[in-house]
Amino acid sequence: MKYYPYPCARCGACCRHVDRIAQMASFNRGDGVCKHLTANNLCAIYAERPTLCNGEQVYKKFFSDMTVEEFHGIISQLCKKLREAGA
Numbered sequence: 461m462k463y464y465p466y467p468c469a470r471c472g473a474c475c476r477h478v479d480r481i482a483q484m485a486s487f488n489r490g491d492g493v494c495k496h497l498t499a500n501n502l503c504a505i506y507a508e509r510p511t512l513c514n515g516e517q518v519y520k521k522f523f524s525d526m527t528v529e530e531f532h533g534i535i536s537q538l539c540k541k542l543r544e545a546g547a
């Protein structure tokens with residue numbers, strides 16, 4: 461299945477809740493926000509970001525049994541929940 465990027469709104473909500481993911485503990489600057497999130501909601505280490513922050517890698521490693529559209533639908537629901545949690 462050929463991957464195409466998730467239409468990220470760059471709201472930064474996912475990067476402000478890294479405390480919810482055990483594997484991202486070392487990225488937490490102390491208040492749940494990733495220490496690599498810049499003031500304008502960009503990732504300071506984008507090219508070297510961890511697998512969990514890379515939609516294509518996550519899809520290919522863990523969700524390749526579903527379509528990209530289905531995978532993006534799941535991401536969209538997670539984004540919505542994170543934004544509702546307050547970003």
Ligand code: SF4
Binds near residue numbers: 470472
């Ligand atoms: S919460 Fe979703 S839309 Fe917002 S930055 Fe993260 S991936 Fe993009």
Ligand code: SF4
Binds near residue numbers: 497
């Ligand atoms: S490494 Fe980058 S993409 Fe991942 S949570 Fe931190 S700022 Fe966001």
